[in-house]
Amino acid sequence: MAKNKISLGVNIDHAATLRQVRGNTTAYPDLLTLVKKIKAAGGRQITIHLREDRRHIQDFDVVHLCKKSPLPINLEMAVSDEMLKIALKNKPAWVCFVPEKREELTTEGGLNVIKVSADIQRMTSVLKRKKIRSSYFIEPSLEQVKASADAGADAIEFHTGHWVLSKGAEKKKVWKQMVEASELAAKLNLRVHAGHGLDFEHCKLIRNLPHLVEVNIGHSIICYSLELGIAKATKEIIRHLK
Ligand code: PXP
Numbered sequence: 001m002a003k004n005k006i007s008l009g010v011n012i013d014h015a016a017t018l019r020q021v022r023g024n025t026t027a028y029p030d031l032l033t034l035v036k037k038i039k040a041a042g043g044r045q046i047t048i049h050l051r052e053d054r055r056h057i058q059d060f061d062v063v064h065l066c067k068k069s070p071l072p073i074n075l076e077m078a079v080s081d082e083m084l085k086i087a088l089k090n091k092p093a094w095v096c097f098v099p100e101k102r103e104e105l106t107t108e109g110g111l112n113v114i115k116v117s118a119d120i121q122r123m124t125s126v127l128k129r130k131k132i133r134s135s136y137f138i139e140p141s142l143e144q145v146k147a148s149a150d151a152g153a154d155a156i157e158f159h160t161g162h163w164v165l166s167k168g169a170e171k172k173k174v175w176k177q178m179v180e181a182s183e184l185a186a187k188l189n190l191r192v193h194a195g196h197g198l199d200f201e202h203c204k205l206i207r208n209l210p211h212l213v214e215v216n217i218g219h220s221i222i223c224y225s226l227e228l229g230i231a232k233a234t235k236e237i238i239r240h241l242k
Pocket residue numbers: 011049076096098106107137157194195196197198216217218219220
């Protein structure tokens with residue numbers, strides 16, 4: 001398979017959501033089976049977010065996937081010592097630091113790196129010593145890119161949520177900010193990643209972002225899987241009823 005210059009990380013949190021709505025009593029969906037299929041289809045990384053409230057990914061998923069995944073694991077987590085301990089124990093390839101609020105539906109904005117600079121710098125250097133790379137999930141702003149480089153990040157991931165949802169002049173404005181922030185990131189030797197809310201339409205646009213080397217996509221892929229796969233699953237159930 002020809003390699004795309006933009007690497008795709010697939011966020012499987014919402015596969016775990018589907019499992020957890022039945023209290024983890026079903027054998028499906030099996031996350032490792034999905035990981036193997038994602039690899040066969042050309043995905044290059046698996047992203048999982050261990051949230052404080054454990055609403056989807058569970059501690060046992062982190063242990064199991066970090067041990068068994070044939071693709072590198074990118075562990076999204078809050079800037080907290082509890083999470084740092086878990087990362088050091090399980091050794092994912094990457095940690096992506098994200099802001100976290102218990103009541104939010106999803107990660108609603110970027111991390112304020114300036115506000116957490118002492119903690120994030122300390123954690124990044126601890127992770128680096130264990131060969132775990134760090135990426136910071138930030139809004140596309142020059143100040144946040146600069147603060148990320150100062151704290152020792154290997155990469156920044158732009159939160160594309162606002163850009164995806166905005167329209168017209170606002171969308172153009174955010175795109176310009178993203179381009180400028182990418183240029184600065186590249187100058188500061190930071191890898192440029194992006195994610196949140198990306199669907200087919202926005203993949204066609206985001207691929208034009210200068211220096212972009214990675215996207216992490218979850219919700220749309222899980223939703224498209226349902227649309228693309230429901231006929232096949234229905235046929236299989238009918239076959240088992242015969
Ligand atoms: N990147 C990060 C850092 C995230 O926290 C998330 C999920 O909130 C994503 C990418 C994927 O976003 P989505 O599920 O909207 O594709």
